[in-house]
Amino acid sequence: MTRLRSLPAAVRWGVPPAVLLTCTGLLGWSWSLPADVTPPTPRAAEAGFCEALDRALPGSVLGHHRDDPSPASPYTAGWDSSPRTVLRCGLARPDYLNDDPLASAPEVNDVQWGMTRDPDGGYRFVTTLRKTYVEVTVPPGAYPNYIDPLSSLTDAIKATVPDGL
Template structure:
């Protein structure tokens, strides 16, 4: 006697599991929204309007909660926060920095993620966090330097 196993049900279950496992939402992870003074917030709102729709091959996908003070690309691959407090590391004479297209950035190396950069000598601090794919790549700063330079004036 031959036993027949119902292949339709397990196949359908596997297909459903595969679809659920591979599906993702387009929502980026929540990001803390800075609380800058009004003047800095105005620069940040102007920056928000200048930011590119794509950056380093990633589409813009702003994090939650929605704010003119934050932006993101690639579901968290690149996250920008404007109006952050001045990082303590900026007081360290050994802090590493670089200039990209006229905008100065201080580098912070993070153990578990990619680098974080904070703009220097601007009337509002702009923080850019990159995931581990950018451990040795400052490419996103090239796409952000122009908007930062246009929207956030230099400070003395």
């Protein structure tokens, strides 16, 4: 206690707020880090499409910059839409395409999408009628309209993932 009293008043009174601000900053920084996303393991033919898609994806989606999740992979991408929008390429056919009544969603810029609602209130979209499946997860509150980010991704998908089953 005497050591603390021997310090100048500015230091004694300035250190606690500085420590609090530092801790708050570190906590905020850690929350903004890309969330872990398990990359899919596509078959060899699909991997090439996904790697080309990764290179063609936009650097931003509706003003949200690309900030890929970890671990780094050409089969995943993300945008800092707070909460994060995530794209995965080369995954197996999702079950929700088989038994979800919302599975038939509209076409967006000549790309057909299937969709389902997440338990947390967000949506999962997956391309259909393409050589590999590309899934986009849009969390609740990421955009004013949950389907908005798809239009920013369709040109890259059309250019790199061919039509067909």
